[in-house]
Every structure is written in structure tokens, then in C-alpha cells.
Amino acid sequence: MDFLKVSNISKQQQGVFIVKDVSFTQQQFQKMVIAGETGSGKSTLMKTIGGLSQPDAGTVLFENVRVEGPLEVLIPGQPGTAYLSQHFELRNNYRVEEILSYANKLSDEDAAEIYAICRISHLLKRKTDQVSGGEKQRIAMARLLISAPRLFLLDEPYSNLDMIHKSILKGVINDIGEQLGITCMLISHDPLDILPWADEILVMKEGEIVQQGTPQQIYNQPVNEYVARLFGKYNLITPARSGVLAGLPGIALNGKNIFIRPEDFRVVSTPGEALTGKVNQLTFFGSYTEMEVLLAEDIITVKTAISNMKKGDTVHVAVAPDAVWYF
Numbered sequence: 001m002d003f004l005k006v007s008n009i010s011k012q013q014q015g016v017f018i019v020k021d022v023s024f025t026q027q028q029f030q031k032m033v034i035a036g037e038t039g040s041g042k043s044t045l046m047k048t049i050g051g052l053s054q055p056d057a058g059t060v061l062f063e064n065v066r067v068e069g070p071l072e073v074l075i076p077g078q079p080g081t082a083y084l085s086q087h088f089e090l091r092n093n094y095r096v097e098e099i100l101s102y103a104n105k106l107s108d109e110d111a112a113e114i115y116a117i118c119r120i121s122h123l124l125k126r127k128t129d130q131v132s133g134g135e136k137q138r139i140a141m142a143r144l145l146i147s148a149p150r151l152f153l154l155d156e157p158y159s160n161l162d163m164i165h166k167s168i169l170k171g172v173i174n175d176i177g178e179q180l181g182i183t184c185m186l187i188s189h190d191p192l193d194i195l196p197w198a199d200e201i202l203v204m205k206e207g208e209i210v211q212q213g214t215p216q217q218i219y220n221q222p223v224n225e226y227v228a229r230l231f232g233k234y235n236l237i238t239p240a241r242s243g244v245l246a247g248l249p250g251i252a253l254n255g256k257n258i259f260i261r262p263e264d265f266r267v268v269s270t271p272g273e274a275l276t277g278k279v280n281q282l283t284f285f286g287s288y289t290e291m292e293v294l295l296a297e298d299i300i301t302v303k304t305a306i307s308n309m310k311k312g313d314t315v316h317v318a319v320a321p322d323a324v325w326y327f
């Protein structure tokens with residue numbers, strides 16, 4: 001039995017598909033991410049899974065039970081699931097502990113563990129207007145978690161958070177999975193949030209899943225330029241321009257686009273089996289430098305840890321054939 005089985009879900013608004021024939025499964029404890037550009041249907045799909053959006057076609061089975069949509073039940077929301085909206089609200093003028101006590105289905109001890117995991121134990125006596133946005137979000141999470149869900153659906157939990165609050169929240173989401181044993185699915189479009197966490201990624205475009213795979217597959221073997229672009233900088237050399245790579249061994253000039261991530265180029269000291277060009281631009285990012293290299297008429301982007309280059313320098317760059325992807 002699949003923990004979650006989504007089959008052929010479709011939904012239209014004003015004659016346009018916002019989710020189109022989406023099918024996939026998620027196993028218990030599998031960390032799943034839905035990625036995709038703004039408006040690609042991520043939230044609608046996630047809400048459908050949580051019983052909060054009515055599909056026009058298809059079924060969702062959660063623990064083998066059909067999820068009913070809001071038009072089929074009195075109180076929307078599938079039991080056993082919890083959905084943290086991007087636009088969560090906390091009632092004003094209540095103490096945090098009051099807000100939480102209404103939702104609590106657990107013993108005091110178990111609830112206290114959740115408050116500790118959500119890093120809100122120190123906030124319980126405060127009023128809801130005396131906490132920051134990041135803290136509010138963790139309170140909203142705790143309020144959902146004390147209803148003891150088995151599937152936690154998080155809609156863009158990292159948007160609008162600074163680095164410090166983001167890093168706290170990443171710890172919280174990890175602990176929810178590992179310490180509470182709750183299966184999580186989250187929506188994000190930031191590769192730095194997605195790639196280190198996910199077991200499986202669904203990439204959506206215009207309501208459809210365009211690629212599904214592990215972080216390694218999605219990052220290194222995108223099916224098209226849309227997926228490549230969502231997950232970071234890349235070099236794309238079209239068949240017409242593929243001659244610029246002629247000096248490199250092991251590159252197949254097979255009529256397909258050639259895709260190379262900037263960090264897969266290596267700066268080498270000799271021109272043999274390398275491309276030679278001039279440094280056109282350098283951008284410092286702290287842990288690495290991004291270098292534009294001008295080759296004849298083309299520019300490639302190379303990520304390097306070498307920091308003593310100057311604009312106009314001659315450089316040689318090589319790439320391992322197995323780091324090259326074709327689509």
C-alpha cells in the first residue's frame with residue numbers, strides 16, 4: 001500500500017488547466033518537494049492532497065482512503081494531514097499557549113516536545129502580537145503538529161525568512177521528520193532549500209509534472225532548460241554552437257543541446273584537452289567566484305575557488321565527460 005497515491009488529478013479555472021493529469025506516489029517518511037515557477041499549480045496540487053481544493057478529475061488516496069474535497073464534506077481537510085498555508089493566520093490578542101491549547105490532542109509532555117522542536121517553548125506566555133514573523137510561523141506549525149498529523153504539507157515555508165530564521169526552520173523541519181516521524185511534503189523554488197533535504201522532487205510547469213527524480217537527477221540531468229534553470233546556473237550549448245567545445249575530449253557532438261553546470265568546469269594550467277579563453281567578468285560570492293570566460297564568440301560560466309584571476313587573463317578550462325548532460 002502506498003502512503004499517498006495521487007492519480008490523474010486535474011483542475012481547470014476558466015477553461016485553463018491549473019493542474020493537469022498529475023499522478024505520483026509518496027511513501028511514508030519520504031521527503032517530497034514540489035518545485036516549479038510561480039503559478040505552475042503547486043499550491044493547488046498540495047491543497048488537493050490535503051482535501052482543501054476540489055479536483056475536477058482524479059483521486060487522491062491517503063493511507064488507502066480516498067481524500068474528499070471541500071465540496072464533499074462539512075469541514076474541509078483530510079484527517080491525518082495538516083496544511084501550513086503561505087498565508088497562515090494567528091488570532092491577535094491571545095497568549096501563544098491559549099492558541100495552542102485549543103488545538104492540542106496530545107498529552108502535556110508530548111505537546112511540550114513539539115514546542116521544543118518548533119523552538120517556541122520560550123514564547124508560550126507571550127501575546128501573538130509580541131512575536132516576530134518567523135516565530136509566528138513556527139507557532140502556526142506547532143498548532144498543526146499538536147493535531148498529530150501523519151502527513152505534513154508545507155506551502156513555501158521558507159519564503160520571507162532571513163538566513164537566521166530560515167536556518168532555524170530547516171532544523172525544525174528536519175526534526176519533525178526525524179524525531180516525530182511525520183512525513184513531510186513541501187513547496188519551494190529555492191534549490192538551496194530543496195536539494196539538501198528532498199528524497200524526491202516533482203517539477204511542475206503549467207499544471208503538469210515535467211520531471212520527477214532525486215535531487216541528483218533533477219540537478220545534473222534536467223529534461224529541459226526550464227528544469228535546468230530552476231535549479232541553478234548552467235551552460236547550454238546548442239548544436240549549432242557545439243563547435244566551441246571541439247577541443248574537449250569525450251564530448252559527443254550528437255545534435256542535442258549540451259548542458260554543463262558551471263562548477264563542472266575546472267580551471268587547468270595547460271591548454272592540452274582544454275578550452276582556452278579570456279576572463280571577461282568575475283563575480284565574488286564568498287565561497288566561490290563565478291567567472292565568465294570568453295571563447296571565440298561564446299561566453300561560458302565557470303565556478304571556481306581560485307580567487308587570484310583578473311579580467312583579461314588567459315585561462316584554460318576542462319570538463320570531465322561524465323559531467324556533461326545532453327537533452
Ligand SMILES: Nc1ncnc2c1ncn2[C@@H]1O[C@H](COP(=O)(O)OP(=O)(O)OP(=O)(O)O)[C@@H](O)[C@H]1O
Binds near residue numbers: 037044
Ligand atoms: N481559485 C482560483 N481561481 C482562478 N484561478 C486560480 C485559482 N487558484 C489558482 N488559480 C490560478 O491557477 C494557477 C496555479 O496557481 P497555484 O497557486 O496553484 O500556483 P503555484 O505554483 O502554487 O504558485 P505560487 O508559487 O505563486 O504560489 C495560477 O495561474 C493561479 O492564478
